[in-house]
Amino acid sequence: MAFILTFLGKGGVGCTTLGIAAAKRLASEGKRVLYATLEPGPVLEILLGTVPASDPQLIEANFWAVQLQMTVLLERSWDELKQQEAQYLRTPFLKDVFGQELGVLPGMDSALALNAIRQYDASGQYDVIVYDGSGDQAALRMLGMPEIASWYVRRFRQVFANSDLGRTVMPFLQPLVSAVLNVGWTDDLFSQPAAQQMNDLLEKGKQAIADSSRVCAYLVATPDDVAIATAKYLWGAAQQIRLTVGGLILNRAMEEGAIGPVFAPLSVTTIPNLVVNDWQPLMAALPDFNQVPVVPPPMAINTAERKVSLFLPGFDKKQVKLTQYGPEITIEAGDQRHNIFLPPELRGQPVAGAKFQDGFLIISF
């Protein structure tokens, strides 16, 4: 298992530069580091001095780099899907479509990049993976995907089973599934082996992303109002997907000025300007990524006190909504919704109260 490090901030504040500096620093400490990036080739040529291939390539001691190319990743995923199909379906049909024909639709980038990171992580070849993604809301959507997708599966499975549609469709499905699938029929579509496999993946992804010793993001800003406002927004939005934010890096700055209190309790690290190709000062100035940061967890559940506490910094009371339309509690903030899957002791219990205090939403049952 690798430690996955990523950076969030407004475009242009230096997430890619700091990502490379972080990878260089960790590699210089003896860690086996993979720098995985979405930047286009010409940009990497300038910053890295080389365009990494679509497979990891050692570019200096302990430092591997890979350019995540969606067309390549899509081809590979398509081949894996065809293998799955051949295994489960009596009469495969995807085999007639070639990975080399497929265009990239929105959302595929995120799913493919996340899957690639998962595979590099599982390979055991790296101690650290520095993921240089878009650093914005889209990066959070990507990292939030396992959690949100798990909810969709959980919710629709139940609704389908209980619905008139489910009951109408079920008698037709058994002969259809028996004719099409290689595996035995179960009453629950979601228990088919392929669905189970997908569920396991989502569950593992969800746990990894919520574990600050596995995945950690740092905010990046420059001393500019818009950059600081964006970092603050991304901080709260990251909590909504249970991603730990380890600290704030103030790039191209000599001193932290008045920014400390805005981002408390995060540590603030100031970084000087990069002089072209002189990475040493940046590497030296970066925070110590080996230490698990001491910050509030995005969510804490206390079953004894019957309380759930959510850390939602950067929002005010009006910007956070707590609702309960479906069977779970929904939190809305930072243009994302998150449904809280409660432990059995609290599940289905009515909410007794909720207060928003010092960046925490505390829900009592």
Next chain:
Amino acid sequence: MAFILTFLGKGGVGCTTLGIAAAKRLASEGKRVLYATLEPGPVLEILLGTVPASDPQLIEANFWAVQLQMTVLLERSWDELKQQEAQYLRTPFLKDVFGQELGVLPGMDSALALNAIRQYDASGQYDVIVYDGSGDQAALRMLGMPEIASWYVRRFRQVFANSDLGRTVMPFLQPLVSAVLNVGWTDDLFSQPAAQQMNDLLEKGKQAIADSSRVCAYLVATPDDVAIATAKYLWGAAQQIRLTVGGLILNRAMEEGAIGPVFAPLSVTTIPNLVVNDWQPLMAALPDFNQVPVVPPPMAINTAERKVSLFLPGFDKKQVKLTQYGPEITIEAGDQRHNIFLPPELRGQPVAGAKFQDGFLIISF
């Protein structure tokens, strides 16, 4: 029908600032302008002086602004989907899931934003829509979606119909579809009314995006190597989705320097630095967006000469791949694939030759 204007460039080069300036300029000329943005609230507060609501709001003469909030758009789309369901399905089941519960998965942002723009366009209330999206590859994925999704429908429809799976499934489908849908059964699943409606939407979107008098993008860069390399990459990548690029805007620059030849035949416009809240100099310096730019079309088909010509600037020969795995010709460049749907005269004909010259890929049949 509105003219849709957007900006592409590396984060931090000023796409949002120029988008606002362009909207102000066009509004001052008497056009009814909608500025539709994905920026988070705190950033808009700084740049616009107000946070627009999730519905268009008049903020100065002829200038409406809307913040595209995915949670809100998802709720609305969900309600529309439930109405469709109620119309076509005998026993609806989505009705038991509430829009207010739904989290945002990767790809939804793009689909929801594109659909919102389509609706604002169709409303007839605006002459111009300035779309302030992510300005990067993700923005191109969004605008490329109708074309790529059309291909998926076209290809899979045919493969399914011709496959053993299709033939196995078909006898089971008729009773299932009759039990579930309110509409009559046809042998072709893709001719169901809901599928037809989706196809029409995709077709219209595809045509609009390929029409330079309907949708146009401008590249934005600053006099910085990385910003220029990114703009050049996005230029070529935009051609891959048939999006017209009208020109290059060199932001925070006094003179165009040596950049002109790099982006020929695009016009280059230099823009001074924005002094906080003094929009006038920016508005005055912007190019005239009312003139349809004279640039090569992304694709030109000459059936008489049996030639297809693709404009792919910024790439060299090695970076462009032409293949034919499936029934159509596939072009790969800029981490996107595009399948060329040829007119009947050229469809299914073997490629006689291809050459890459001055940024054009010319394919002969």
